[in-house]
Amino acid sequence: MEIKKQYRPEIEGLRVVAALLVAIYHIWMMRVSGGVDVFFVVSGFLITTSLVSKYARDGYIRFTTFVLGLLKRLLPNALLVLLFVTVAGYFILPEVRHFDTMKEIVAALFYYENWQLAFIGTDYLEQTNEKSPVQHFWAMSIQGQFYVIWFGVISLVILLHRKLKRNFNKLFLLVLIALFAGSFAFSIYLTNVDQPWAYFDTRTRVWEFAVGGLLMLAIFKIRLPGLVSGIVGWTGLMALISTGLLLDVEGSFPGYVALWPVMAAVLVMVAGQNPSRFGVEKFLGSKPMVALGGLSYGLYLWHWPLLSFYYVLAGTKEVGVVHGIMIILLSLGLSYLSTTFVERPINRRITGGNFTLRAFRPILAMAGALLVAVAAWYSISQYQSISTANLAEDPDYPGVMVNAEEFDKESFTEKDPIPAMSEVKEDKEISFTNGCQQTSEEAEVELCEYGVTENLDHIVAVVGGSKSTHWTSPVKKFAEEENIKVLNVTKSGCRFSLDEVEAEDCNEWNENVADALADADVDLVVTLADIGWPKETEVPEGFIEQFERLKERDIEVLAIRDTPYFGEDIPECISAKGADHPDCAVNTDYVYPSPSPWEKLENPPENVHYVDYHEYYCDEDKCRPVVGNIIGYYDHDHMTQTFAESFTPLLRKDIMKVLESE
Incomplete structure (x- = not known):
């Protein structure tokens, strides 16, 4: 079982392109961009690489070590954004939206926001819906659920590998193909039957992560001439950028149409494995793009709350060019600050296998502060509410x-x-x-x-x-x-x-x-x-x-x-x-x-x-x-x-x- 774990700078550039597309399409078009689908493919590729290489090196993978390692990277920025939304939401959002926002903040914290939105019948693409400032956490929730699912999938393959004495890569390939086929077929079916629900359903998205896993198994065996690699890479990037402009994103995501941004990401990553003189990896892997790639996670987290609060404060459902650019720049600035002064110090504190309660104190403190803030908000709202039950029969309310x-x-x-x-x-x-x-x-x-x-x-x-x-x-x-x-x-x-x-x-x-x-x-x-x-x-x-x-x-x-x-x-x-x-x-x-x-x-x-x-x-x-x-x-x-x-x-x-x- 040979696994080549290597740094791929073009992935950082691909991430920031995906995050910018999400922000741009949200701000000016309110359409699906395909950026989230790219995140899912990249996550599938990277987490598969990490888990399989760890098994190849150590002969085992531990759930606690795996999950805590993820949480130290994911939670600092996410908790800071949720704290910001909780405080700002109390002062900015109309009172009618307070309870729904509180429920979704808790759902985002515990990684079930996608199911929360599915059950309340939210149509992500319906512009008349008043959207929560944390609604975008649906994608983070699916990603968190996927990590747990993927640990189980790879653990199952390891078990079969040991029991059956079969080649690990071949077993893993068969499992990935089965997951891809089942999830993709279900995605097409559910999108046709109930598209708003399908958009948030974890099961309709597993195939996108599976594509990342399949790519990890195959990418080191793909050899492309320089000219072909250059064409493939730039074609992938252009296809990704054009997703929301060319496709019927309102009514058909995440069914078969999602293959477009997924395969666009695959083309870019395959080209990155086969570098050429003028290949797309030169652009995506450049120092500015890599630096911005480090801010892509924060950009995704910050842009949506800022956009939601802008709608309320400006009393509009449209954003002009100047204000939209300001939202993106402010999101990047906040991402830089939260990454530099919150995420990185916490990650330096939790190094290697130092997964102790003491090391995680900052994250636990932030999570505790968030829960206290939400509880206080809820208590204030309850105290301020008029009791309908007591007044409905009152003659002053006929x-x-x-x-x-x-x-x-x-x-x-x-x-x-x-x-x-x-x-x-x-x-x-x-x-x-x-x-x-x-x-x-x-x-x-x-x-x-x-x-x-x-x-x-x-x-x-x-x-x-x-x-x-x-x-x-x-x-x-x-x-x-x-x-x-x-x-x-x-x-x-x-x-x-x-x-x-x-x-x-x-x-x-x-x-x-x-x-x-x-x-x-x-x-x-x-x-x-x-x-x-x-x-x-x-x-x-x-x-x-x-x-x-x-x-x-x-x-x-x-x-x-x-x-x-x-x-x-x-x-x-x-x-x-x-x-x-x-x-x-x-x-x-x-x-x-x-x-x-x-x-x-x-x-x-x-x-x-x-x-x-x-x-x-x-x-x-x-x-x-x-x-x-x-x-x-x-x-x-x-x-x-x-x-x-x-x-x-x-x-x-x-x-x-x-x-x-x-």
Whole structure:
């Protein structure tokens, strides 16, 4: 087992090119650059070289020594950036983003940020998302997870090598090929099925690290003439730089399209192994590029928080040329300072095998300080929060009932709205978070039960997509008093409609849901009557078809006119501009034209009872984000639970009217 461990200066240059591409594409284009994929290939190459050469030299590899060696290199800069984000985030970020940012800081510290983002459904490429200042730690998390996985993989190969008495390199090659094939196939599959999730899934990225391992086994055997090597190297660099410009990065990463930046990195590294007079390695391995390469890790860590805070402070989602260059230069400057005065002194303290508790004290102190800072931030936010549970029933917080005829408007005074800004994003019907609302890929109809389950009088089902789900809360509020079982039968992104959509799981779910409701002996279905987008001026035919199916099964329908879609994320808009700002409202006649789509129907289904509540939360001119001292929405269009529950008297009256008339 012959391993040639050698210093490769062109890799330092390749790293800084990758980091600069990430920063440039983030700042000015908000597109995938391919730079992170290069990091993964290089990491696979270097860590494989390190572990295998250590085994060849010593005859063993130790997990504790391996992991502690990594942590001393990775944590100093990372902890400093996380401390900076924690302190600056408290003062700079809108209050509505505090809790999410704190959760992601902890996720970044413990290397599971990629899964945190996957589970909350973040689309890395969606420009309308308000991104966390530590969101870029998803790549560091995958890399940290990979190191542990790779130690296990190489340990397995060592075990097989000893037990089977087979050639180590050949065994390792077979394992790497299997990992590459399995991960690459899974990456293509998951990217097609659920691209935002695939972007953060560790399993879709293992093949990129495996390419680095395969390159380590093969690179010393590749011989290229000088001219060919020069062409190969420069082709690789140009291909890498052009990744985000030439490819459909928004919809296809990290599937087969990621082969482009991965193979670009491979070409550059192969050329570096075969130096030529005018080869790319001369540029990448030059002293300035090597020096900048030493700052590439810090550049990656610093640029994103600075960009995130810039967006907030400047009140914009775009960065000009001058300000963008300043962000990059400031990131490089901070990287130099943190590398010179934090990382290197700590690394000098932890030399060789000096992996003692005493040696790691600076890192432990920084980690402890970070956890204390996050805990303090959390405590302050909790202390400052208004208790929604205590105020939701308060007459000073009537919500939509402020516009009811019987409400005494003269006694109403405006107060700080609830939920508190630190809580509003989480103030949603529990069906969104407990698994009752089915996610994409799930086609089987699931029925979650609330309210009375025995000796009941009626069964009411809330059916449809996420904009139906928030109506479950007010129905549950009076279910026990009216002896009603409540069923939540909802699926994310899937309206109660027989119109064909791209998602086959949604089509299948809609084909089966009427029978499932009939089997459950449902008396009344609560769902949407239309789609609240201004361009949707008619009730979709698929809605009518579903209502007719329910009619055939003797099920009544309460069809509610859809709630409005706003141009901005409501909590973000209120935090940044105030609830009275015009940008936080939408024109009533724009989202609620008259007559309504339902009123235009000539022969509406006889089993449908249509209700329109929009006059309770919109005046003649505007639909506003705060009504009756309650914030109405936790994003662009979904109601907060507190706001939805203020509809309880209206919904109770209309539901009971239908049920009692049967």
